Amino acid sequence: MRLGRRPLFFLGVSITFLALLVPTPEEFRRVNLVMAGLAAFWFVLLAIEEVSGRGGGTDEGGRA
Amino acid sequence: MSLAVVLIIAVALSFDFFNGFHDAANSIATVVSTRVLTPRQAVAWAAIFNFVAFLIFGTHVAKTIASDVVNSDLLTNAVIFSGLLGAIAWDVLTWYVGLPTSSSHALVGGLAGAAVAKSGWAALIGSGFQKIAVFIVMSPLIGLLLAFTIMTGIYWAFHKYRKVDKLNRGFRRGQLLSAAAFSLGHGGNDAQKTMGVIAVLLFVNGHLAKAADGTIPIPLWIVLSAHTAIGLGTLFGGWRIVHTMGSRITKLQPAGGMAAETAAAITLFFATYSGVPVSTTHTITGAIVGVGTTQRLSAVRWGVASRVVWAWVLTIPGAFLISYFAYLPFRALS
Numbered sequence: 001m002r003l004g005r006r007p008l009f010f011l012g013v014s015i016t017f018l019a020l021l022v023p024t025p026e027e028f029r030r031v032n033l034v035m036a037g038l039a040a041f042w043f044v045l046l047a048i049e050e051v052s053g054r055g056g057g058t059d060e061g062g063r064a
Numbered sequence: 065m066s067l068a069v070v071l072i073i074a075v076a077l078s079f080d081f082f083n084g085f086h087d088a089a090n091s092i093a094t095v096v097s098t099r100v101l102t103p104r105q106a107v108a109w110a111a112i113f114n115f116v117a118f119l120i121f122g123t124h125v126a127k128t129i130a131s132d133v134v135n136s137d138l139l140t141n142a143v144i145f146s147g148l149l150g151a152i153a154w155d156v157l158t159w160y161v162g163l164p165t166s167s168s169h170a171l172v173g174g175l176a177g178a179a180v181a182k183s184g185w186a187a188l189i190g191s192g193f194q195k196i197a198v199f200i201v202m203s204p205l206i207g208l209l210l211a212f213t214i215m216t217g218i219y220w221a222f223h224k225y226r227k228v229d230k231l232n233r234g235f236r237r238g239q240l241l242s243a244a245a246f247s248l249g250h251g252g253n254d255a256q257k258t259m260g261v262i263a264v265l266l267f268v269n270g271h272l273a274k275a276a277d278g279t280i281p282i283p284l285w286i287v288l289s290a291h292t293a294i295g296l297g298t299l300f301g302g303w304r305i306v307h308t309m310g311s312r313i314t315k316l317q318p319a320g321g322m323a324a325e326t327a328a329a330i331t332l333f334f335a336t337y338s339g340v341p342v343s344t345t346h347t348i349t350g351a352i353v354g355v356g357t358t359q360r361l362s363a364v365r366w367g368v369a370s371r372v373v374w375a376w377v378l379t380i381p382g383a384f385l386i387s388y389f390a391y392l393p394f395r396a397l398s
Contacts, residue, residue, distance in 0.1 A: 006360065013205055024198045025191065028338070031202070038209050 007046040014039035068141050069269050073262055075148050077293040080258040082155065083167045084114060084297025087250060090348045094321030095243045100236045107299055109240070110247040115295035117251030123282040124339030125253055129260025130267070130280040132192030133172055134179040139268050142394035143178040144261060150174035150387025154379065165375040166343030171257050172196055173383030180384070181391035195340060200376050203331055203342040204350025210327035211354030218319050219358065235318035242325035247298075249332025250344045255290040257341055262286050316355065324351040346375070 017036035024032050092106035101109060130136065134143075151167065151174035158165040172193075179187035225231055263280045266272040275281050316324065328344070328351040335342040 006357065009357070013209065016201070016205065020198055020202060023194060024202075025195050028195070028198070028340075031206070031334075035202075035206055035209055038213065042209075042212065 003047055004050050007043050007050060010039045010043040010046060014043060065271065066269070069265060069271075072141060072145050072148070072265055075145065075152075076258050076261045076265070077289060079148055079152055079155075079167070079171070079261075080255060080290055080293035081297035081300075082152070083254050083258075084111075084294035085300060086155075086159065087167070087254065087298075087344055090246070090250070090345055092243060092247075094316050094325060095239050098236060098239060098316065098318045098321055100239050100318070106243070109243065110250075111295040111298040113244045113247035114251030114255070114298050115291045117248045117255065118287050118291045120248060121252035121256070121333075121336045123256060123259060123287065125256035125336055125341050126259035126263060126282045126287075127279045128192060128195075128339045128341060129171070129175075129257050130264040130282075131278065132189055133196070134175050135183075135187050135189060136264050136267055136274075136280065138179060138183045138187045139264060140182065141265070141268065142398075143182050143391060144175070144265050144268070146178035146181070146387045146391035146394065147171070147175035148261065149390045150177055150383045150385075153386050153390075154383040158375070158379075158382075163371060163375055163378070165379045166200075166345055168254065168257050168341045168343050169196075169200060169379040170383040171261070172341065173380035174387040175261070176380070177384035177387030178391040181388045181395060197380075199335065199340045199342050200346070200380075203335060204346045204353075206331045206334075207324075207328045207347040207350035208354035208357070210330055211324050211351035212357050213354075214327055215320060215323040215355050215358045218323060222319075232318050235322050238322045239318055239325070242322045242329065245329035246325040246332070246344075246348065249329045249336060251291060251294055252336040253332050253342060254344060255287075255294045256336070258290045258293065259286050262290070316352070320355040324348065324355045327351040327354060 014036045017032045017039060021029055021032050092101075092103070092110045095101050095106050095109070096103050100106075148171075151170040154170040154174065155165065155167055176188055176193070222231060259282050263272060263282050263286060266286075267274065267280045272280055272283070325348070328348040331347050331351075332342065332344060
């Protein structure tokens with residue numbers, strides 16, 4: 001079983017927010033945590049979607 | 065007020081005017097490309113909200129620029145002038161080669177370069193730079209995540225709705241609000257950077273004193289003139305650029321445009337209230353990438369995204385170097 005690029009992209013975004021925790025000033029660290037959590041949520045959801053065979057994204061939507 | 069001070073204020077306001085001139089396209093391109101408004105109506109809409117932003121946001125970002133980037137006690141008229149010169153030169157250079165750089169980061173890099181040329185590295189305030197540097201990376205990513213979340217929420221909420229025309233009409237109306245919100249965020253964050261420069265200039269020349277908390281207060285006339293300059297820049301420049309922007313980069317459906325603008329506006333509101341100078345261009349680019357990601361990764365124009373990454377890397381050092389060398393003749397004269 002191999003995960004597609006989209007879930008891994010959001011995993012990467014989540015890791016980036018966590019990696020930025022150290023240089024982020026203390027008063028903004030909760031932003032990193034909330035965003036890392038949101039990205040991790042999308043990673044899990046998109047991974048489940050792909051594993052369950054419903055993945056691949058939609059063809060309609062935001063861009064023309 | 066001396067002639068030199070008046071001239072430097074004029075240069076700072078020109079910088080603000082050109083900021084509005086170029087960045088207006090970010091907030092109106094989607095409204096124009098989806099034919100919600102004509103280009104002229106759209107720039108007027110954006111300019112109004114650029115201006116009224118002064119009623120909503122405080123002056124936290126202006127205080128960050130005035131007090132947290134460079135030690136204001138070491139600044140002189142020549143340093144501020146060289147800093148502005150470096151920022152403007154960098155903006156013009158990168159506009160010519162088509163690199164989507166941030167005027168805000170150019171301003172920070174420019175002030176830093178001229179200050180270091182005068183007083184060495186001790187002139188810089190590390191904590192202020194750290195905050196700005198972290199948000200250079202974080203603001204597009206926040207925009208991306210919020211846009212993806214909003215767009216997915218729209219799919220979930222309306223995927224069974226069959227009256228597509230009625231739905232699109234609703235999103236078109238929604239785009240009026242989201243474009244207004246983005247213009248508010250743009251006016252709020254970007255105009256304040258110029259306010260910070262003018263305030264520190266007046267402090268250096270003894271026209272303003274520091275408050276008890278060590279920050280430089282921003283008088284109302286500075287607030288109004290900065291918002292007027294950015295609003296006029298939007299009014300005069302936006303409609304010329306929007307024809308290219310609307311079709312080349314941000315060809316979105318009404319729902320996608322609304323999601324991207326709303327996400328970028330939320331990011332800018334947060335940054336502005338928190339006193340963090342961020343790039344409006346990078347934030348909206350991140351949000352558009354977020355909307356594209358709801359389809360598939362290949363739907364995103366990664367070429368544009370990678371140019372933004374280069375802009376991250378190059379802007380502060382580039383403006384820093386130009387301002388550093390722009391200050392050297394003043395150092396030789398003193």
